[in-house]
């Protein structure tokens with residue numbers, strides 16, 4: 001599949017921060033960790049739809065700004081005891097450029 | 112014109128109910144009365160309940176002092192100890208003390224407690240005969256214990272058994288003479304009473320049941336008892352603990368209505384409008400009292416009444432009893448046995464383990480509980496009694512305890528705090544529920560029993576529930592912070608205080624430096640420690656530290672409050688609550704131009720624009736900036752609002768320019784970052800229209816100057832301010848307030864507001880820093896001014912000029 005869409009450069013996103021991308025399927029949050037890894041999730045918290053892009057990022061998790069659920073950036077799953085999952089988006093980083101693959105989203109782990 | 116003169120309140124009786132009333136009153140109306148307290152005993156107020164523990168050697172006298180002499184001084188209370196009031200004159204409104212001192216009052220509080228009941232027995236006046244009521248009695252008993260004498264206690268009730276056990280613990284051979292055939296017959300049924308007697312006999316006490324004392328024998332001092340049936344009990348110490356009698360002498364001779372106790376109405380007033388009464392000396396609707404739980408309730412109502420609340424009404428709460436003998440668990444509440452055909456009894460008996468439980472049911476409701484040996488579910492049964500809950504559903508299981516009654520919960524053995532419901536009462540003395548304890552633990556980050564006691568008063572009276580409180584603490588912190596109770600978060604074992612200390616000591620100036628030097632487990636920290644570290648560094652190194660936006664909660668990162676739909680609210684500053692037509696016009700124009708759905712006047716005397724989209728924020732701010740409006744920091748752990756009233760400029764009662772002073776304070780403090788949000792208010796007179804007494808720092812103007820109040824909170828847990836001091840000039844208000852602010856900034860833990868901070872460090876400490884140490888105060892004020900140089904930059908203007916532009920734009924739009 002060659003549906004990679006370039007959305008910007010790594011340097012556009014602050015370390016331990018996120019930016020949003022508008023897509024036909026909804027808003028996507030693209031996160032950058034301390035170690036310059038990049039992850040993308042649909043920008044809706046599984047709890048009550050909070051904008052995850054506005055949360056505090058650390059390690060490979062983001063804490064939702066509305067009620068503090070902790071969401072795993074890799075799987076989109078909420079950390080116990082909370083339960084729920086937000087859809088992850090496949091993302092890759094090539095020479096500082098960030099690409100999303102929107103046609104085939106990663107499978108949701110469950111739920 | 113003058114400030115309202117304080118009224119004179121005289122309190123007779125420096126005991127538990129009287130002083131609790133004063134404490135409650137200081138919370139409600141700290142400035143209303145000049146208070147004078149007379150105590151017959153030579154001590155400051157102490158926890159009488161704990162005398163049993165002092166006797167048993169589990170506590171020292173010093174441990175049971177409730178209010179130290181400093182406390183009286185700091186609250187401006189005049190205390191006369193060892194100086195009983197001998198008479199009162201309701202017509203002249205004066206009292207006369209043993210020393211001859213005559214003190215006038217506007218309001219009088221009688222809190223004289225009760226006297227030990229002394230039977231009319233021959234020999235009762237011999238040396239060696241004591242009651243069990245106060246420190247002096249305990250001292251006499253300890254003296255006898257030192258001499259390894261023999262003791263006999265008359266009375267097998269709660270008090271008598273605690274006395275007997277204490278003496279036994281001190282090594283004295285001790286006997287108990289009890290009139291009835293079972294112990295504690297008022298609290299226990301026959302079966303539980305027998306189990307208790309068996310246990311206490313095994314622990315070395317001797318019992319003379321059904322024994323009526325005829326006389327105390329002895330010539331120059333007590334040598335023993337002679338009972339009416341001829342039995343004799345040799346003893347060198349005779350303790351009389353057969354009951355108490357309300358201490359009504361003063362009230363009676365002053366002509367107040369007195370039956371068994373001093374008659375009070377629902378507002379705790381006696382038959383004289385100026386005289387109130389609380390405690391064991393009162394009689395309310397025919398009832399007299401002998402336990403502290405109802406007294407706490409009376410204290411609350413009486414304080415409200417004294418503070419001018421006409422609606423405060425006392426209702427006697429349901430009562431439960433426990434015996435404070437370590438290792439013996441007894442609990443009872445309500446009816447002890449079925450009284451007629453309509454009542455049912457559920458009984459559980461395990462004689463091998465010495466466990467006995469009985470519930471009395473009527474109409475599918477629990478009306479009584481008696482427990483021996485295993486009292487873990489006492490609080491739960493007591494709650495069912497108070498709530499008059501229908502228990503038909505769980506009738507078959509409930510005798511086994513809450514864990515079994517509620518099948519969905521797995522019992523864990525012991526006190527199953529997990530299975531306890533939130534409103535289950537844990538501390539009966541102070542009426543503290545499990546929920547309140549859990550809330551205090553989680554919100555305030557409490558980690559020790561003492562902290563929980565200080566914040567909730569749970570287990571602060573009789574201490575019986577301490578183990579349950581401890582279990583709740585373990586359970587709560589164990590789950591919430593994964594057993595790292597003392598650490599800041601999962602990233603470190605160090606406490607907030609330790610981290611702050613190291614930041615300064617090791618001159619750590621970046622977050623990486625802190626995490627590296629102090630061995631953080633996660634190299635980039637977590638959402639809990641990062642905002643705290645960011646604040647600590649900013650506070651420690653105001654000129655050097657570069658703020659880390661990514662470690663801030665979204666509101667502080669984008670300088671607006673996120674709403675539930677992801678839009679934001681925008682609150683511009685209105686200095687001291689003042690605004691102008693042109694500011695209002697600018698706000699109206701912005702609301703129109705950006706189609707802002709809601710415009711609201713906030714609780715902080717300014718205007719909130721709600722429902723602004725994130726991308727619009729810089730444009731909205733640009734327009735507001737043009738009209739001179741800057742960020743109100745409505746989102747910040749920083750200075751929020753300074754509320755004011757109209758003051759002397761307009762108000763016919765205003766004593767000073769409260770509005771102008773409010774503006775000065777806000778101009779002084781705006782932009783500062785603090786451990787938690789900070790709110791101020793300035794009221795122009797003690798009518799206090801700006802609600803200064805529930806603010807972090809409150810100023811109340813009076814004719815003679817300005818009263819400075821600290822540590823108030825009108826939020827989740829209402830707390831009235833503590834009175835700090837009165838100053839004469841506005842400049843002093845600024846200096847004192849700035850210094851308080853800086854000490855709070857430097858020493859409170861992140862997310863700790865001034866109210867819990869003041870409770871933790873104590874008002875004495877705040878006074879020491881601000882009042883007693885003039886150069887320290889001035890230095891703190893100077894540090895505050897220094898840090899403000901770097902803080903007072905309007906964040907909105909910065910962002911309008913392009914700072915953090917990426918925050919307000921999407922990265923890309925794709926198909």
Ligand code: SRM
Pocket residue numbers: 672673674679680682711712713714715716717718719743745751752788790805806823824825826827828864
């Ligand atoms: C807007 C306002 C309500 C209103 O429409 O009047 C408000 C709104 C919020 N308050 Fe408040 N509080 C507002 C006045 C108050 C007051 C009254 C006052 O300041 O005189 C109090 C009680 C006084 C006090 O703080 O002691 C108050 C006690 C709280 C608390 C409890 C704080 C506590 O220590 O117990 C919270 C929760 C917190 O801060 O953790 C809170 C939290 C909030 C938050 C920030 C909840 C949140 O996290 O989203 C709300 C933000 C709404 C928004 O986006 O604007 N708000 N809040 C008021 C803004 C005042 C202003 O002009 O800045």
Ligand SMILES: Cc1cc2nc3c(=O)[nH]c(=O)nc-3n(C[C@H](O)[C@H](O)[C@H](O)COP(=O)(O)OP(=O)(O)OC[C@H]3O[C@@H](n4cnc5c(N)ncnc54)[C@H](O)[C@@H]3O)c2cc1C
Pocket residue numbers: 123124125126127128129149150151152159160161162163194195196197222223224225243244245270358361389390391392400401402403404406433435540573
């Ligand atoms: C050993 C012991 C154990 C107890 N254990 C428990 C328990 O486990 N649970 C429980 O709920 N309750 C317990 N109680 C009961 C509890 O202590 C009382 O209910 C409570 O102290 C009553 O408070 P009060 O303010 O009415 O009286 P007090 O605390 O007795 O205060 C009255 C004060 O007024 C003073 N006074 C009297 N007349 C004058 C005067 N004319 N001028 C100046 N001062 C005067 C007295 O000296 C006294 O200091 C216990 C009591 C004792 C003695």
Ligand code: SF4
Pocket residue numbers: none
């Ligand atoms: S009281 Fe405050 S926090 Fe609660 S809903 Fe109202 S504004 Fe929000």
Ligand code: FES
Pocket residue numbers: 045046047048049050064065066067068069
């Ligand atoms: S919406 Fe994310 S935690 Fe509630």
